[in-house]
Amino acid sequence: MVNRSPLYEIQNKLGAKFTEFAGFQMPIQYSSIKDEHLTVRKAVGLFDVSHMSNVWITGIDAMNLLNLCTVADVPKYGKNQSQYTVILRENGTVIDDTIFMNLGDKYMIIPNAGMSSIVTKWLNDKAKEFNLNAKAEDVSRDFVILAVQGPRSRDTLQKLTKIDMNDVKFFGCQYGEIANVECIISHTGYTGELGFELQITPSKKAEIVFNKILEAGKEFGIKPIGLGARDTLRLEKYFILAGNEFEGGRTPLEATLSWLIHWDHEFIGKEAILKQKEKGDYERLTCLECVDKGIPRHGCEIQKDGKRVGVVTSGTLSPCLNKGIAIGYVKRDLREPGNLLYIKIRDNPVKSKVVKPPFVPKDWAFKN
Amino acid sequence: MGDEVRDDLKYTNSHEWLKLLGENAKIGITYHAQSQLTDIVFVELPQIGKELKKGDELCVVESVKSVSEIYAPISGKIVNVNKKLEDAPEIINKNPYDDGWLVEIKIKDKSEINSLLDAESYKKII
DSSP, rough: EEEOOOTTTHHHTTOOEEEEEEEEEEEEEEEOOHHHHHHHSSOOOEEETTTTTOOEESTTTHHHHHHHHBBOOOGGGGGEEEEEHHHETTSOOOOEEEEEEEEESOOOEEEOOOOOOHHHHHHHHHHHHTOOOEEEEEEEGOOHHHHHHEEEHHHHTTTTTTOOOOGGTTEEEEEEETTTTEEEEEEESSSSSSSSEESSSSGGGGHHHEEEEEETGGTTEEEOOHHHHHHHHHHHTOOOOOHOOOOTOOOTTTOGGGGOOOOOSSSSTHHHHHHHHHOOEEEEEEEESSSEEEEEEOTTTEEETTTTEEEEEEEETTTTTTTEEEEEEEEEGGGSSSEEEEEEEEEEEEEEEEEEEEESSSTTHHOO | OOSSOOTOOOOOTTSSSEEEEEEEEEEEEOHHHHHHHHHHEEOOOOOOEEETTTTSEEEEESSSSSSEEEOSOOOEEEEEEEEHHHTTHHHHHOOOTTTOOOOEEEEGGGGGGGGOOOOOHHHHHH
């Protein structure tokens, strides 16, 4: 079954081309991916990301359940704070990456598209197993998620709310009204730009908010943005896409997410990744920039001296750099910045070099 | 756009066009094809001298999110490729029928042209 966003009709009218992603028919692009990409880097863009999931975590042990099931130091994040984290299996591999938001009376997590039932079941099973008074409830279908991203995102939303948007700090989250519609506002995103995300329920009210944001952002050059640009924007900033980068079972150490791990607490998967850490000899996610012409894609082989040394998990043409960029897993000794590797694109090994993330620095828009 | 389909060209179901130039033919992708692909960002051209059969993969055209194989509308030998596209693939978006041609082919069997679509028939499938 293919789900449609409640905003399908209005996106269709705006000229969206649609694609199916994890069982959802979502806009892949409106005008052009390049144009939408640069609009977000330089001005502001509006995304519908309703394919992402919404799960409430409630009960007196909600915090303890999240603390057990993620690598984060959950008690550290007080009311109106959120954090990006990963949920692990006992063997240390990632089930999903997610944001959790502490909303005071309960938590909301945002698992990936198509992951809501798996994550919800996992959390409820663990609550039972560890005798915790907490419950996960999948409410994905009740929410529309909008992302307003780009240097003018704050200015755009400020026109639609009484909240001082400067008070919504980086990774802050709170209830509030946008265009007189109650929603959860968070200073989060997947583009590497200043940005906010809105969780809106009931979803039929999202159409009002969507239209009002487009209207308010007009003076800043706002455009609706599809999932095509969302993917190129995140890859330039070295943000992980779970379906690609965790495919086949990867640990947070391999995915270079060790900065997320609060080692000083007990969590599922800890023992396994501790062992891996001590051993040290594991593949790590690595950034490659093409020196020669070519566009790496998911699944391309990474080679050295004609031999396979890894595989590209995500690749694209970077609209900002106008070069092929890729991330993929290789052994530690090949990750030195400047090291030359080859990415096999169709039959051609395309010369590429290891670079430090992100591919596109924070001040790119000011310099270009 | 007035030039979405041109009367003096032949077409394929897979949205290539062919322009007869005596014993040779120029080949490209149609206005419709480039508008579906949007933002063409890379073209992998074949080697000059390569011989192709009708329906073989001729070259690859990539947009930011997609990789599209372009097929030879007829059999023949590649005698020229549009080198400009290596540095400026966006020419295909701007001008798919003139500056945005892909390759020139020396036709092996002229009778194959009869199997291609004329402008009227092509208009019906887009």
